[in-house]
Amino acid sequence: MAGALRRKICAVSALMAGTTLSGFATVAEAQDGALLQRSARLFSSSETIAYSIFIGVVSATLFSIVWLVRQRGNIEAEVNEYRTALSEAQNKISKYEALISDKSRRIVIWEDTGERPEFVGQLPPETGVPAADSDFLAFGRWLRPTSAAPLEKAIELLRSQAQSFDLTIETQRGEVIEVQGRVSGGKAFARFIALNNMRAELAELRVERERLLSSMSTFQELLDSIEQPAWRRNNEGALIWVNHAYAIAVDATTPQQAVNEQRELLNTVTRQKIRATATPESPYHDRISTVVSGNRTFFDVVDIKTPSGSAGIAIDASDAETIREELKRTLKSHAETLDHLGTPVAIFDGEQRLQFYNQAFARLWGLDLVFLESKPGNSELLDRLRSAGKLPEQLSWKSWKETALSVYRALDTKTDLWHLPNGQTLRVIATAHPQGGATWVFENLTEQVDLQMRYNTLVKVQGETIDHLAEGVAVFGADGRIRLSNPAFRALWAITAEEAEAGKHIRSIEAVCAQSYEKPDGWRAFAQFITSFDDERPSKQGTLELLSGLVLDYAVIPLPDAQTMLTFVNMTDSVRAERALKEKNEALRKADELKNDFVQHVSYELRSPLTNIIGFTDLLKTPGMGELNDRQAEYLDHISTSSSVLLTIVNDILDLATVDAGIMHLNYAENDLNELLDDVAVQITDRLQESGVSLEIVAPAHLGSIVADHQRLKQILLKLLTNAVNFSPEGSAIRLTCQRSEGDFVFSVADQGPGIPEDMLKTVFDRFSTRGQGGRRTGAGLGLSIVESFVSLHQGTVTLDSRPGEGTVVTCRIPSHDQPQSIAAE
Structure with missing residues (x-):
């Protein structure tokens, strides 16, 4: 109210100020010209303006004060009215609170702002409702669970969706309270009212009714969910309710359809029997047969009589009937199976009388079938067998029989061996039945014992x-x-019999054998192989060398029965002989390498002085060195000839050493064969003239060309021609025949010498092999060896044909190559 008053005063002041200024402007305009002229004469213009403003302000102030005094009176009147209205409202609120705040109701008010709720009133303490506001909304503490959950859900819907409700709740003490939920003026109210007298009884009946309806609904849902047909009938026997299983059994779409159409599961005779025999004290209970879905079905029917009619349920017993029939068939099948077994079997009942025996039992004891079919007792059967001399003799027959028949009182199976007078050995197994009786099985062990004896003999062998x-x-x-x-x-392994006795683990064997073997990993590998769980275990072999010098070949062999066999063979002598041979072979190899190194070194060392000798010999023959007499010239000729022969031998040895070392390179190039033959003929001319032998070359006019090493090919031809000249008699002719065959160059050299004896043909290509007497010059025997080596480097072949007194023919075949260069192999 004070704020409203201040706002009114401000508005009045602003209005009065505006009015004063307007009045002052009007008065100024109304002055006539005479007054202005007098003022102009008495005051200056500035004084006139100041005086005018002062007068206007004073007038406005006076007017504002008068107006404010009038408004103050009006405001005081309004304030008095507001005070009167407030007093009346407070009186009404006090009356309402007095009406609400009794001990039979309590109101909870929720604002939209989400603040804490406001509580008005209380409920009687005997209801069990907490008095504290903080505990009141904890409904689960003082309400029963069936009331607390619905109330909390209803309040939540009231506050969130403004959904009103009316509930009857029950406290933990069994008191009934009515709850009303409403929304008004943007607020949610929940009114809790304690009921009494008739109203409370009515509410209690309502609660009890809801409980009973809930129980009935629960049981009805339970009956609807089971697979057994259930029904209710009125006093006239008509169906008034069925479950889903009943509807399915009578081929109805819904239970209501089955009720409306009165579809019966039971036949008329059964229904009449139920109505005639069923009483409230003695319900009807019987197994009946009916047709369901086209199949014959057995039901255990229970029907009870009630004041309002009857109710019944049908339990499907078809599986039990099936199992019963299957049990009969199984027992019959087992009997037939036991009857065909070769093992004798006898079954006695709880009174120890024979109920079943198979054919093997009758054959074993040779008893009369009439006697067996009379179902004799077990004691009588034993006496019959003893009198027939078919049971083993005992020192005390009575004690032995009591022991045998004690199986009927035993909990475990009893086993015994019977050695019959006819030489048979039986294992008797007697097993008591839980429901009484026993089964006797007689296993013939005669063959087994015989086999065991044979097995023991075999094991010993x-x-x-x-x-x-x-x-x-x-x-x-x-x-x-x-x-x-x-x-x-x-x-x-140098171990004792105690250390390797049966039952010792391989770890202990490994520990003992480790003293003889510097690498214990071998025995560790044996242990891993023996104890592994691999599906496939391949056999394993190897060699071990012991510290004692023994060399053992071992084999790890898996056996079919999951066992593993280790075998060790002493290979010391064989290994020593093998090592000796290897050492000798290594010595021979080193000797051969030493020989090759020596030959190669000596050949290189000899070539330099021989070259010097030949050079100085040729120098002495020149006229510039002076005249030589005949003897000196002859000596120089011998020196020159011997030096040339020696240089040829050294070159041959060096070539062979190069070939043996595998480092000789063939420089392949295209060679004109006609020019090659001309060059060879020129180089061999001096030797032909010296020996008085002629050379005949037989070749086509155009031999063409071949890809080969020119120097080695010419060396092959010269060696063959030189060898032929050396063994050809004076005045004879040597024939060089050349031709092309499938691209290869084939040539042969034939002489008319003495030939080669047959015993020397296998060694003519060996190094340092000579043909003995018959040659003009005795060489080192390297010519044919060099020829064979060079032809082999060209991947060609050499053949020799010679007969004593008919001369010798050497034929070579050199293939043409495409590659420009190749490295010789050993």
């Missing part, structure tokens, strides 16, 4: 055989423990 083997043998199981070992195994 195998043991003796393994013990006398020179090869060390040890067998380990899958668990890594040794099964057997022979003396040879223990002798090779």
Whole structure:
């Protein structure tokens, strides 16, 4: 109210100021010209303006004061009215609070702002409702769960969606409270009213009704969810309710359709029987057969009588009937199976009387079928067998029989061996039944015992055989423990029989054998192989060398029964012989390398002085060195000839050493064969004239060209011609025949010499091999060796044909190559 008053005063002041200024302007305009003229004469213009402003301000102030006094009176009147209205409103609020704040109701008010709710009124303490505001909204603490959850949900919808509600809730003490939820003036109200007398009883009945309806709905939903048909009938026997399983059983789409059409699951006779026999104290219970979905089905039907009619349920017993029939068939099948077994079987009931026996049982004991079909007792059966002399004799028959029949009181299976007088051995297995009786099984062990004796004999024979083997043998199981070992195994590894006895683990064997073997990884590998779980275990072989010098060949062999056999063979003598041969071979190889190094070194060292000798000899023959007498000239000729021969030998040896070292290079180039033959003929002319032998070259006019090493090809021809000249008699002719064959260059040199004996043909291409007497000059025997080496480098072939007294023919075949260069192989 004070703020409104201040706003009014400000507005009045502004209005009065405007009015004063307007009045002052009007008065100034109304003055006539005479007054202005007098003022102009009495005051100056500036004084006149100042005086005018002063008068206007004083007039405006007086007017404003008068107006403010009048408005003040009006405002005081309004204030008095507001005070009166406020007092009346407070009185009304006090009356309302007095009406609300009783002990039978409580109101909770929620603002839109989300602040804490306001509480008005209280509820009686005997209802169990907390008095504190902070505990009141914790509904789960003082309300039953069936009331707290719906109330919380209703309040949430009231505040969020303005949805009103009316609920009846129940406290933990069983008191009933009515709750009303409303929205008004933008606020949410929840009114809690404690009920009493008739109203409370009505509310309690309503709660009980809801509880009963909920229970009925729960049971109805339960019956609807089960697979067993259920129904209710009225006093006239008509259906009034069925579940879904019932509707399915009678081929109805819905349960309501089954009720409307009165589709019956039970036949008329069964329904009449139920109505006639069922009473509230004794419900009807029987197994019936009916057709459901075209199939014969068995039901266990239970129907109870009620004051309003009856209710029933049908439990499907088709599986039980099927199982019962299947059990009958199974028992019959088992009986037939046992009857065809070769093992005798007898089954006695709880009274120890024979209920079943198979044919093997009858054959074993040779009993009369009439006697067996009479179902004799077990004691009677034993007495019958003893009197027939078919059971083993006992010192105390009574005690033995009591022990045998004690199986009917035993919890575990009993097993015994019976040695019959006819030589058979039976294992008797007697098993008591939980519901009484026992089953006797008679297993014939005669063949098994015989086989076991044979097996033991075989094991002994195998043991003796393994013990006398020179090869060390040890067998380990899958668990890594040794099964057997022979003396040879223990002798090779220098271990005792106690250290390798059966049952010892391979780790302990490894620890003992490690003293004889500098690399224990071998035995560790054996252990890993023996104890591994790999599906496939391939055999393994290797060699071990012991510190004692023994060399052992070992083999790890997996056996079919998951065992592993280790075998060790002493290979010391063989290894020593092998090592000796290897050492000798290495010595020969080094000697051959030393020879080649020596030949190559000496050849290079001899070539330099020989070159000097030949050079100085040729120099002495020149006229510039002076005249030589006949003897000196002859000596110089011998020196020159010998030096040339020696240089040729050294060159040949160097060539062979180069070939053996594999470092000779062939310089392939295209060669004109006609020019090659002319060059060779010119170089051999002096030798032909010296020996008095002529050369005949037989070749086509145009031999063409070949890709080969020119120097080595000419050297081959010269060696063959020189060799032919050396062994040809004076006045004879040497024939050089050349031709082309499939691109290859084929040539042969034939002489008319003495030929080569047959025993020397295999060695003519060997180095330093001579043909003995018959040649003019005795050489080093390297000519044909060099020819063969050079032809082989060209990937060609050399053949020799010679007969004593008929001369010799050497034929060479040189292929043409495309590559420009090749490195010789050894």
